[in-house]
Amino acid sequence: MQITGHLASSAGFVPPSTSDFNLPPIFGHSAYLTKPIALVFFSVILISAFFILASRKSAVVPSKLQYAGESIYSFVRKDLGEEIIGSGFLAYVPFLFTLFTFVLVNNVFGIIPFMQFPAMSHVSFPYVLAGFSYFIFHAIGVKRQGLIPYLKGIAFLPGVPKFAYILLTPIEIATYFLIRPVTLALRLFANMFAGHLLLLVFIGGGNYMLHDSHLLMKFLSPFSFSFGIIMTFFEFMVQCLQAYIITLLSALFIAGALAEEH
Amino acid sequence: MARNNEEGAVWSIMGYLISGLLIWGGIGYGLDNWLHTHYFLLGGLILGAGASIYLIWLRFGRE
Numbered sequence: 673m674q675i676t677g678h679l680a681s682s683a684g685f686v687p688p689s690t691s692d693f694n695l696p697p698i699f700g701h702s703a704y705l706t707k708p709i710a711l712v713f714f715s716v717i718l719i720s721a722f723f724i725l726a727s728r729k730s731a732v733v734p735s736k737l738q739y740a741g742e743s744i745y746s747f748v749r750k751d752l753g754e755e756i757i758g759s760g761f762l763a764y765v766p767f768l769f770t771l772f773t774f775v776l777v778n779n780v781f782g783i784i785p786f787m788q789f790p791a792m793s794h795v796s797f798p799y800v801l802a803g804f805s806y807f808i809f810h811a812i813g814v815k816r817q818g819l820i821p822y823l824k825g826i827a828f829l830p831g832v833p834k835f836a837y838i839l840l841t842p843i844e845i846a847t848y849f850l851i852r853p854v855t856l857a858l859r860l861f862a863n864m865f866a867g868h869l870l871l872l873v874f875i876g877g878g879n880y881m882l883h884d885s886h887l888l889m890k891f892l893s894p895f896s897f898s899f900g901i902i903m904t905f906f907e908f909m910v911q912c913l914q915a916y917i918i919t920l921l922s923a924l925f926i927a928g929a930l931a932e933e934h
Numbered sequence: 935m936a937r938n939n940e941e942g943a944v945w946s947i948m949g950y951l952i953s954g955l956l957i958w959g960g961i962g963y964g965l966d967n968w969l970h971t972h973y974f975l976l977g978g979l980i981l982g983a984g985a986s987i988y989l990i991w992l993r994f995g996r997e
Contacts, residue, residue, distance in 0.1 A: 847953040
């Protein structure tokens, strides 16, 4: 009773909101260099440097660095390329590999001290990535089958009574041209956004409780902090999983465009 | 390729369910707004869900 009364009387805890995602520009007033943008550029440099170093001196008995680089590469190549796309997968491995490492590194930035911001929690980044994937899988389909047969394959499922097309064609078209790219982007965005918010709640809440004048609140704040730590590990899992899923789905869309059997 | 089909099906099914509800529900909502009625939205949603399930059966359940 006392605690709630105390909480109500003080100015109170300000819960994190979407405004916490709009970080101020790093230099002056230029909106073109904010923390997420800086992190994205840094991730590109980091990934390039890592894989250039890892592949520079390729030896039969690999160094630790080479081994690390190769195991990530072979994971994408085998599990996402070969198994999903099948024959002719090699042409799409560079795209899948770039997508996977880029998303993975940017997601994991969300829990690395001093960075602690997943750029993908700004929806524009996932939209661009989904846009790439969207363009690529449609381009593959058009290139493989020609524009008209490809569109016909999407819109008109064979072996269906004619009247059913009225019902089904709008759904097929919406799925391929609207739902797929949007869900691809939103799934990544929402996971990163919610995860970051969750960490803000527990760590910000612990901080608030620790600085509260009430002694009981100080004693309870470690619970909030430790939950924040647990959630950080949980977030790490989600971050890796989401990087995997966006790449998996892109691979599945490419496989679908390659193998549309009509 | 077997894994491709199974795994692909899971994600495609979700996509079809969403778009079925969205498209036919949206058409129903539009008709309701246009004709000042209030039953096309419900009808559209049911129709969309049904059509999605039919489509999913056609795509993945036939063989």
